Amino acid sequence: MPRANEEIEALLQEYADLIAITGGDAFRARSYEKAARAIGGYHADVTKLDAKGFQEIPNVGKSIADKITEYLTTGQISVVEERRRSVPAGVRELMTIPMLGPKKAMLLYDELDIASVDQLLDAIHHERLRDLKGFGEKTEENLLHGISLMQKAGNRILLNAAMDSAEQIVAELSRIKGCEGCTYAGSLRRMRETIGDVDILVAAEKSAPFMEALAGLPYTAETIAHGDKKTSIRTTRGLQVDLRVLPPDSWGAGLQYFTGSKAHNIRTREIAVRHKLKLSEYGLFDVETGKKITSGTEEEIYERLGLPWIPPTLREDRGEIAAGLRGELPDLVTEKDIRGDLHTHTDLTDGLAPLEDMIAAAAACGYAYYAITDHAPDLAMQRMTREKMLAQRERVRALDRKHRGMRLLHGTELNIGPEGDVDWPADFLAGFDICVASIHSHFNQSRRALTRRLIRACENPYVAVIGHPTTRRIGKRPGIDADFDAVFEACARTGTALEINAHLERLDLGDEDILRAKRYGVKFAVDSDSHSTTHLPYMRYGVATAQRGWLTKDDIINTWTLTKLRAFLRPKP
Template identity: 40%
Template sequence: MDNSTIANVFDELAELLEFKGENPFRIRAYSQGAKAIRDLDESVADIVADPNRKLSDLAGIGKTLAEKTETLLQSGSLPQLEKLREEVPEVLIQMARVPGLGAKKAAKLQKELDIDSLADLRAACESGSVAKIKGFGEKTAQAILDGLAIAEQAAERIRWAEGDALARSIGRHMESCPAIETMQWAGSYRRGRETIGDLDLLVVASDRNAAMDHLEAYGDRSQTIARGDTKISIRVGKAFQVDMRCVDANQFGAALQYFTGSQAHNVHTRRIAKDKGLKINEYGVFRVDDETQIAGATEEDVYAAIGLPWIAPELREDRNEFKLAAAGELPELITEDDIRGDLHMHTTATDGQNTIREMADAAIARGLKYIAITDHSKRVTMAMGLDADRLRDQWAMIDEIRPEYEGKLVILKGIECDILESGGMDLPDDVLAEADWVLASVHYGQRQPREKITERILGAIENEHVDCIAHPTGRLINRRPPYDVDMDAVMKAAAANGTLMELNANPARLDLNDVHLAAAKKLGIPIVISTDAHTLDGLDVMQYGIKQARRGGLTKADVANTKTFKQFAKLL
């Protein structure tokens, strides 16, 4: 059982306990335990198996959660969870996911009105029976109806790149507001999370009402959810929420820090402040005894006030950033300027839209010094994958054009070779041996059982000609789950065999994810950030990979394609 499965169990326990009206701090303990395990850069099972280590040494895991984790690892289930699932009606969980309804209101409605489904809930709102319950009213009933409509429109988190496009569009609109002096995006968008649940805009405005009016005038606004003196929330398009907060200039840094989150990171900063006799809120850092403000204008000031250096937003998840910051060991995160090569791209030989020359010229225009041409192998029939003959023809072509690029760009003879369903590589070893760069990837048999898929990938790692595992989990964000693969085993094998691992920068993939990247870094596995470009524009997705790499805490030194070609070649 892997970390995320265990974490999901604790999250579900927390959710179910909330409906039982449990002590909120006990509920939080389960959530925090889930987070601690999910964010861990090593396998919980390994820690349990190690006689020299204890699970309860992990922050947020005490005696009880350690025992439950061991039960899960041994038996695969938890009696407490089974019992709670029986006790809490499924409809309660659905109800609490309706925006505006939480566990308490949902439980009260369900109990008093005997609601069995969301359809029942809608009917109860429409008939007026909800409004008659003590503590509820007409407006609450209407808010629930609105919430139901939103929930039906599947307000799922959007990919970071989509959030980026929306933020830029709203940003352009807001720039024309004369009342706004400063503005900056915060929230999970600023932290670079792979998906964004809403957008958070922070502004300093000479006239707050004018700024809020201006946001409400955004063309695609569908609804205003709330509007107060300092904060406004609107809905854009069908269901996406955008919040704007107005603050004074001397509060901007504190507000930016607060609004950027994550929530867990903020809780941690405030706890540190409290220990120092300080209080942090979105208006600044204050001494508790006399309410004096000691910081707030910039984020650097806020962190300095609690004795820490500024922490990059991508790291603010309350994973290990506080420990690193306190020790002065925060990583200097990779930037797009550090990238010198791109080692995964396709051409017209298979499913790409441009020729080798066109890709090479576009790479030069983007400042790259080396690329690898990595078309599909023959198993990928839909993309007209290459057999040995066609591949050798392509390599002959590369030999032919290389002189034109002498001193400007190194073009590697590569292949994205499929790992076959039955195991083994899609091209014979003697062909792979002629390649400069071999990516191995799974495209078929993605639903095979864990043991089988893991065995296939381990086989590729152990093949001496394979340089790198491409998109190692196969997930497509919001579309397709990762293969059921034992990533702990894959990473250990990659480390042992000197095989590189890809961070595929395509915004739908971003594969490996941030936690995997941190784990790879810990094991010393060099990461290659590649675009998997199928078009010239496809080369521009590198920025998304960089964002993801930063979230994994990667520095220039952790990423192989930041090296000069001469240094990079030593890894092959």
């Protein structure tokens, strides 16, 4: 279940938005935004801290510490409740639309009396927004796209939120007497980027103890359905969880069936039919005799169908069945193959933890090497200077090998400007071990301009990795409209890696883009883009995304030895 840190983060961010909506002090709103981010990314659970401990969190002073105490004591923050009452509910609904900020939401309400998504859609279709200051045809397109993103997301949640809930439930049910197996299945096991509901499977002779336990968990808000074979609940966070209890001798067939995808299962059933067999969640049966042939493990199911075991992350009917029949399934990269993280931040810019803490946390991950890549100066709010960066470099060099022998790389995340230029000149870039370059602004340029911008960055001899290439924020911001086939071709030509950014709101590149880029011969870097020590474990989700893109460790530069990696990172001729 979500940590209290995340719940408080969401409340304080909402408060910052409400301050902005009601014309409050912009500096005050920004202070709450900073505090929200700091609390959400703080390594310690706030429920374990006292008032003094709250104020040790960056950007948290006495006033915000008091609000944390109030939330932990009462379950709410009174000033947030008061501010909510001062803002029409319709405006708060509009604020949930990606691409629409709080001030524009309030303007729509004040000027056009728009208080719902449906009313906004009607106004866009009748071109009523175009007379408002700050609105135009392009704004309408962006809002329509934002509404589409929101509607597609529906009640879907990010991968890690679903995983946290699933793993906690699996742990609880696994302790019950009679449990012979328990795991999550469905789209979560396939590690899709968003999850609609969570499927939990249990292997046991008796189902009642597990059904009762699920319904009785403290974070179960309601029981949607309760039966002998399936129980569905909704958690206090609104997530639906479906529990199925299978006979132990049907475990493998049930796991294969409920993992999906539906399209993958259709393919496996078609193969079964050709072999005069029937495949269901209970087993693989001979059609003529009705005799169960096998069902104990997934491996047995696939083997009897003439296939190797297919990793869940590949089960999307994207050629995995044919590849399996040919014996050509990839040896997928695993988290153990990752030797280091090449994109991370400290509190020198917008990170939340000091350099030493980030390095220690990375060493605890078992990495052989680790890169610090704080922002360059074109992100003005970070106030980066040459002097600050050089001072950090000295500290990095001094800490090299000091944590479990881990080697340190001093890098930077450059900003790809509107014309494809980057922050610093060549003579300064030459001093970095690694340069990641990313787009952070001007997302609405033309397709041609965005494509040219990325290609020019690839052609910069000092740029080794293009960070979060599409710039998308899942459910919040669409990817940029660039000709990515041309970008992939440029990356392959120039020897520039594309990042698979493991942050849960990004997972960028996504799996389909990875599949396309791989065909061009592009290399990749799976990075956490950590801004806190608590973000480093996101690597797990980046690796899963790489698996969904059929990548092996040879495709990923941060699985390589440091010697091989350094050769790749050298400036391009």
